[in-house]
Amino acid sequence: MTNSMNKPPIWFWIVSVIALVWNGLGVHGYLSQAYETAAYTDAYTADQLEVMNDLPAWYTALFAIAVFSGAIGCILLLMRKKFAKSLLILSFIAATIQMVYFLFIADLNGVDFSANTIMAYIIIVFAAFLAWFASKSNSKGWIH
Template structure:
C-alpha cells in the first residue's frame, strides 16, 4: 500500500464531519413529535405526511453509509467504496421519494433542491474518491 497524500486524509476527515452532521440531522428528524411537526410550515407538514417509510430508511442508509465510508477511508479499507456506493443509492432513493413522488421542490422550495443537489454531488464525489484511492493503492 502506498502512502496517501495529506489532502486525502484532510478530505476524509472533512467528509466524516459532513456525514456526522447528516447523521445528527437524521436523528433530529426521527425525534420530531407530532407537536413539533404541527409547528412546521404547512408545506413541510405536507412533506412529512406524504413521505413513504422506505424513504426514511433510504435516508438512514445514506447518512450511516456515508459516515462508515469515511471511517473506512481513514482506516485505509477498500470497504469505503462499497459503503459510499450504498450511501449514494440511499441518496438517490431519498431524492426520488422527495422530488418525484412528493414533489418536494414545489413544497419545500429551491433551497431544498439546492441542498439535496449538494448532498448528491458530495455522494458522487466520495464514490469517485474511494475508487481513486483503491486505484492508487492508498487503501486496500
C-alpha cells in the same frame, strides 16, 4: 503498479475528514428528524412538516442508509479500509434514489421546498464525489 502500502497524500486525509464531518451532519439530520427535535421542527413550517411526515417509510429508510453508510464509509477511509468504497457507493445510490424521489416524484402538495431543492442536488454531487474518491483511493492503493 499499486502497492497496498502506498502512503496517501495529505489531501486524502483532508478530504476524508471533511467527508466525515459532512456525513456526520447527515447523521445528525436523520436523528433530528427521527426524534423530531426542536432543531428539526423549527427549521420547517407546519405545512412542510406535514409533507415530510407523509413521505413513505422506505424514503426514511433510504435516508438512514445513505447517512450511516456514508459516515461509516468515511471512518473506514480514515482507517484505510477497502470496504469504504462499497459503503460510499451504497450511500451514493441510497441518497440519489431518495433525492430523485423528493425532487421529481413526491407529492409535495404545492408546499415550497426551494431551499431543500438546492441541498438535494448538493447531496447527490457530494455523494458521487465520495464514491469516486473511494474508488480512486482503492486504485491508488491508499486503502486496502
